Amino acid sequence: MGWHDFWGALALLLVLEGILPFLNPAGLRRVLLAVCDLTDAQLRFAGITSMLLGLVLLYVVRN
Numbered sequence: 001m002g003w004h005d006f007w008g009a010l011a012l013l014l015v016l017e018g019i020l021p022f023l024n025p026a027g028l029r030r031v032l033l034a035v036c037d038l039t040d041a042q043l044r045f046a047g048i049t050s051m052l053l054g055l056v057l058l059y060v061v062r063n
Contacts, residue, residue, distance in 0.1 A: 021028045035043070 020031075038046075
């Protein structure tokens with residue numbers, strides 16, 4: 001995996017991140033307000049869960 005793959009992955013991330021605000025900006029605002037109400041522990045759990053799911057998906061796709 002080289003820099004080309006890294007920049008490609010980053011570009012895809014930006015495209016995917018832009019879908020929700022483009023299609024439903026009001027929904028995104030509601031989600032962000034709900035995230036503000038989460039505790040630090042809940043945010044950390046969501047973060048580690050997201051990272052682990054991403055690693056599993058990357059492993060499955062690459063093998």
